[in-house]
Amino acid sequence: MRKKTGDEIIVVDGNGGLYEALFENENARNCNLKIINSKKNIGRPNHNIHIGISPPKSHDRLEWFIEKSVEIGIQEISFILTENSERKNIKLNRILKRAISSMKQSLKTYLPKINDMVSAKDFIVNCSNNEKFIAYLSEDENQHLLKSASAQNDYCILIGPEGDFSSSEIKRSEKFGFLPVSLGENRLRTETAGVAACHILNLVNEK
Structure with a gap:
C-alpha cells in the first residue's frame, strides 16, 4: 500500500534504533521523513x-x-x-x-x-x-x-x-x-x- 504525505511509518536502523516518522512528500523516486519519536537499544537480547x-x-x-x-x-x-x-x-x-x-x-x-x-x-x-x-x-x-x-x-x-x-x-x-x-x-x-x-x-x- 502506497504511503501518502502525513502518513506514519516505523523505521529500524539495524543498530537497536526504532523510529516513528512521518512522510513529508510523495515523490516516486525518493521521500523525506520527519522523525517524531525515537527509541534506542530496543530488542537487545540477553544472549x-x-x-x-x-x-x-x-x-x-x-x-x-x-x-x-x-x-x-x-x-x-x-x-x-x-x-x-x-x-x-x-x-x-x-x-x-x-x-x-x-x-x-x-x-x-x-x-x-x-x-x-x-x-x-x-x-x-x-x-x-x-x-x-x-x-x-x-x-x-x-x-x-x-x-x-x-x-x-x-x-x-x-x-x-x-x-x-x-x-x-x-x-x-x-x-x-x-x-x-x-x-x-x-x-x-x-x-x-x-x-x-x-x-x-x-x-x-x-x-
Whole structure:
C-alpha cells in the first residue's frame, strides 16, 4: 500500500534504533521523513547466537535460512567451507540484502553480523564464543541442544552440509571445545537444521 504525505511509518536502523516518522512528500523516486519519536537499544537480547553453517547448494534455500533465522533472532552468521560442502562461495551482498529485508519485515531492530566464507578448520580454531556446539548425525545419543545450552550465554553452533562433517572435522571441533549435540530425532536439511538450532537457542532464553 502506497504511503501518502502525513502518513506514519516505523523505521529500524539495524543498530537497536526504532523510529516513528512521518512522510513529508510523495515523490516516486525518493521521500523525506520527519522523525517524531525515537527509541534506542530496543530488542537487545540477553544472549548471543552465532551459527557457523555450510551453505546449501541452492541459493534460494540459503536465502530462506537467512530470512527465517533473522525473523527468529540471531546475532551472527558465518559461512564455513567443509570437506563435504556443496557450495564453495556465496553472494555476500545478495545475502545482506535478504537479511536487511527480513529485519525490516519482522521489525527486528538489530541486523546480524554476516561473515564471508572461511574454512571450517580456521573457524573452529578461532571461534571464541563461550558455549560451543556441533550438530551432526551420530550413532551415539548426543544430548539435545535444548538441554546442553545454558540461558543468557554466548553461543556458537556448527551446522554441516548435506554430507555432514567429516570424522576429522568432528574430532578437531571436539579438540577445540565444541560439544556434540542433537537437534532431535528427525533428519534435517542443512538450512532447516540452522533454523532449528536458532529457534532452540532462543527457546533456552525464554525459560
